[in-house]
Each structure stands twice: as C-alpha cells, then as structure tokens.
Amino acid sequence: MSILIDRNTRLLVQGITGRDGAFHTQQMVAYGTNVVGGVTPGKGGGEVHGVPVFDSVAEAVEATKANATVIYVPAPFAADAIHEAANAGVGLIVCITEGLPVRDTLAAYHKVLGLRGEKNPLGRPRLVGPNCPGLISPGQSKVGILPGHICAPGPVGVVSKSGTLTYEVVKQLTDHGLGQTTCLGIGGDPVIGTDFIDALTLFEADGRTEGIVLMGEIGGNAEEQAAQFIRRHVTKPVVAFVAGQTAPPGKRMGHAGAIISGGTGTAAEKMAAFEAAGVPVARIPSEIPGLVEELLRRRRARRANGLAKAASRSSSKATARSAARPASKSNRKLAARSAKRSNATSSGANRGRSAARNGSARRGAAKPVARAGSRAATRGRLAAASSRGGRKK
Secondary structure, X not given: OOOOOOOOOOEEEEOOOOHHHHHHHHHHHHHOOOEEEEEOOOOOOOEEOOEEEEOOHHHHHHHHOOOEEEEOOOHHHHHHHHHHHHHOOOOEEEEOOOOOOHHHHHHHHHHHHHHHOOOOOXXXXXXXXXXXXXXXXXXXXXXXXXXXXXXOEEEEEEEEOOHHHHHHHHHHHHHOOOXXXXXXXXXXXXXXXXXXXXXXXXXXXXXXXXXXXXXXXXOOOHHHHHHHHHHHHOOOOXXXXXXXXXXXXXXXXOOOOOOOEOOEOOHHHHHHHHHHOOOOEEOOHHHHHHHHHHHHHHXXXXXHHHHHHHHHHHHHHHHHHHHHOOOOHXXXXXXXXXXXXXXXXXXXXXXXXXXXXXXXXXXXXHHHHHHXXXXXXXXXXXXXXXXXXXXXX
C-alpha cells in the first residue's frame, strides 16, 4: 500500500513540451509510471517520448482517463494550470513549479479545497505543492523530480518540506534497509496544497506504513501544529528533523517560508514542540535511520506481545464458553438416543427380573399343590386297598 499514487495512477504532464517537462517525462516513463498523456496548448497531436500531446487537460482526460497530473508550467501560468486540472476533474494535482505569487497559490488552494470539501481530508481532488519535488511510491509510481534509484519499498512514510533533504534522508534510510511506502515533498512556500497534518492523516490511514519521518524547517508554525496533531491523533511512531538550526533571525533560507520573523519560527521552538509531544528529534539527518529502527523494533515487540496476550485470552474464553455452552443439536440427539437405549435396557432387565420372580413364585406355589394332590391320591389308594382287604376277611 501507499498514499496518493500507486500502480493504478494514470498521469498527465502539463508543460510536457518544455525542457523540464520533457526531461522528467522521460525519467518517469523509465521508472515505470503510467504516463498516459501530456498537455501543451497549441501543440496537440504530437508526441514526446512516445506520450501523446493534447491541447487541453479536459481533452486529455476524456481521451486517456487520467487521474493525476504533474505541472512543469512556468510560474506566470502555473496557477491557471492548477485551475484547469481541477475543472477537468483530475484527482491529484502536483505542482513542481516554484516562484508562484502567494495570491495566485491562495486562489488555487481554495479552488481545490472547495471541490474536495473541508471535512474530507482523505478525499480528492488534492493539490501537492507548489514548489515541491513531487512524490514517489517505490516500485509503483513516480510523479515529479525525485530520483527513483535511491528509493526502495518498505514500511516508512517520509514527508518533507525540502526536496534535497528528502533525497538525502531517503538514501540513508534505504542504505539501512528501511524502505519507504511513499516519499512526499510538500514544498516550502507559505501557502501549499498539502501540509504536514494532511500527510500525517494519510500515513496514519495507510495500513502498510509502520513509521513516519517528518522533516521540517524554520519559519511559520506548521511543525508546531504537526506536533500537536501527532500527540492527539497519530498512533504510529514518528521521527522528526528541523532544518535551519543555525539560521540567523530575519534571513530567508532557501524557501519563501523559511524565515524566522518576530522571534518566532525558530528551530529550537519547533524541536521543543516535537519533544513535548513525545517525538524523537534528530540533531543531524544521519541520526534518523537509527531512531526509526529503534522505534519500529519497539512497536513490533509491543504488537507481538499484544497478539500473544490476545490469543491467550481468546483461548481461555473459548474454553470457558465450551464448558458452559449447552450441547449442540446433534449432541443433544446423540445424548437422547443413548438415554433411550439405556432406559430400554434398564426396562428390559427390570421386566426380566420381575418375570423371573413371578415364575419362581408360581413354581413355589405349584409344588405344595402337587404334593397335596399326591398325598390325597396315596390316601385314596390306601383306603381302597383297605376296603378290599376287609372284604376278603
């Protein structure tokens, strides 16, 4: 399993005929992503690396049944590309382009959110970015600019504001035998379509993800909000890292949102928020794999103990129920037949004993009668003999 993309992803490339669009289309196709079409207005009917080109997203969706799109359109037109994809019914919109004006991004964000619904965090459409590296579900699909050769399938979900920091940590995880379900770069602009809380919600709901790596940076309060969300809603182990620990206040560090302003948004504040929520914080990226390994080991041990205890309780309950449960219908029939046979045998035996006693009684009563008859006959014969003797005299 994975989040947002998998083998069923059918991808469009908006801006496919440009330099970046054409190059990364080739990379995505080589990785195995099902790129079904590209869009460049006015260049429909052509092909780029074997991928057909259409004049509009609506036309491409109708012809290819695409369910995701990646945008390599220049910044002045990128927000319009997001609106076009949303209007065409594309479920996942990934905007790689950087340099979008905040106002343009805000309008696109509310457009997508309005179609999805505010109370549907797992629904579609969803916007990822802008100014992000995209995402990859190793061995299944790649959407964006992440290098596929450093990733491997496994149980760890990765979410990061920084693209290059994502690559570094993913490579270290893979080298330690810790593969990934999905690696998601959400971007570092002040307004983005998918934030840490969205990503945590998706990973928490994913049955394959066992642990999560979250990489934030200075500026804003997204990390503090994520820490509170983890404390209340996330049951899976999380390891955090915050970039910009040595950044001076007031100086923007790379991303538009990576700036400490008004004394807030410092790395120390964010790290303290994670630690208060029970989330281990790596001081340097190379510490992340060790922390993940330890948390996964503990989680699997607890799960194994829990399963063993549950099995023991289930066995005990089953034994108790078996002892207390009345006999089944078939068992009751067998018991009734056995009782009937037993009763029949007992009755026969009783009748036999009664008959024997009655026979004995009759024989006992017949013997005195026979003896009395015999004596009477004897007396009769004697009397007769006596009479005959008297007559002789």
